[in-house]
Amino acid sequence: MNMPVDNAALDALIRQRLDEILPQKLEEIRAAKTPSMTIIATKGTLDWAYPPFILGSTAAALGWDVSIFCTFYGLNLLKKDISDLKVSPLGNPGMPMKMPFGPDWFKSLNWNIPNLIQAGIPGFESMATMLMKQTIKNNGVAEIGELRGLCLEAGVEMIGCQMTVDLFGFTHDDFIPEVKEYCGAATFLPMAQQADVSLYM
Amino acid sequence: MNFDKELDAKGLNCPLPILRAKKALADMTSGQVLRIMSTDPGSVKDFAAFAKQTGNELLSTAEKGKEFEFYIKRK
Numbered sequence: 001m002n003m004p005v006d007n008a009a010l011d012a013l014i015r016q017r018l019d020e021i022l023p024q025k026l027e028e029i030r031a032a033k034t035p036s037m038t039i040i041a042t043k044g045t046l047d048w049a050y051p052p053f054i055l056g057s058t059a060a061a062l063g064w065d066v067s068i069f070c071t072f073y074g075l076n077l078l079k080k081d082i083s084d085l086k087v088s089p090l091g092n093p094g095m096p097m098k099m100p101f102g103p104d105w106f107k108s109l110n111w112n113i114p115n116l117i118q119a120g121i122p123g124f125e126s127m128a129t130m131l132m133k134q135t136i137k138n139n140g141v142a143e144i145g146e147l148r149g150l151c152l153e154a155g156v157e158m159i160g161c162q163m164t165v166d167l168f169g170f171t172h173d174d175f176i177p178e179v180k181e182y183c184g185a186a187t188f189l190p191m192a193q194q195a196d197v198s199l200y201m
Numbered sequence: 202m203n204f205d206k207e208l209d210a211k212g213l214n215c216p217l218p219i220l221r222a223k224k225a226l227a228d229m230t231s232g233q234v235l236r237i238m239s240t241d242p243g244s245v246k247d248f249a250a251f252a253k254q255t256g257n258e259l260l261s262t263a264e265k266g267k268e269f270e271f272y273i274k275r276k
Contacts, residue, residue, distance in 0.1 A: 063255055
């Protein structure tokens with residue numbers, strides 16, 4: 001014999017129990033999950049090499065799973081030797097041009113050099129890069145190769161974009177052997193979908 | 202306070218103090234205490250966040266002039 005079911009009462013009861021149980025259950029699920037982050041690195045200059053490696057290595061230190069997908073100029077970050085990455089103040093009005101040596105009043109000067117002159121002086125980028133590297137050293141900021149090494153050591157996965165490897169005429173041999181895989185957008189997007197944090201740099 | 206290991210992170214900037222601390226803790230056993238000295242003002246908030254996220258207990262934070270001292274107990 002079927003008992004008459006009072007759906008409204010049943011729904012109210014379920015709702016009440018869910019309110020009681022759900023917050024704790026969700027907290028348990030959240031606590032048990034390893035946070036994950038995916039980064040798309042698209043820049044190949046010394047200054048822009050820092051954000052992906054700083055955030056990648058720090059996230060790994062916090063116990064997160066991290067993947068860095070290097071595409072376009074970001075492929076430069078995977079090259080065997082990254083000591084030749086450069087920074088350019090040309091057309092980059094946000095970059096302070098300060099000297100990393102001399103007395104304090106001299107160091108605080110911002111050398112506002114017009115683009116036209118920057119573009120005309122041979123070796124201007126190399127000089128700016130040298131000054132930037134000295135500033136990095138003076139401030140106890142990690143050297144970029146060291147930071148990448150710390151990422152690799154901590155298990156940060158480096159992924160290369162195969163399309164741009166072909167586009168720029170690179171071969172896999174140009175890159176560090178630690179690169180986990182070479183793939184495309186269709187492989188990366190599902191990873192990003194599952195990640196808690198996904199950043200484009 | 203007693204400690205089992207010491208890390209000198211003076212002169213290092215973000216994120217190196219955290220990365221070195223993580224490495225030092227990895228070589229220690231549960232319950233051991235790591236003392237860290239740093240000069241990066243950002244490390245005060247960063248070590249608190251690091252401890253909260255990784256479950257290693259931040260026993261104390263102290264400012265000594267321009268230096269910062271942390272005691273972290275390994276999970």
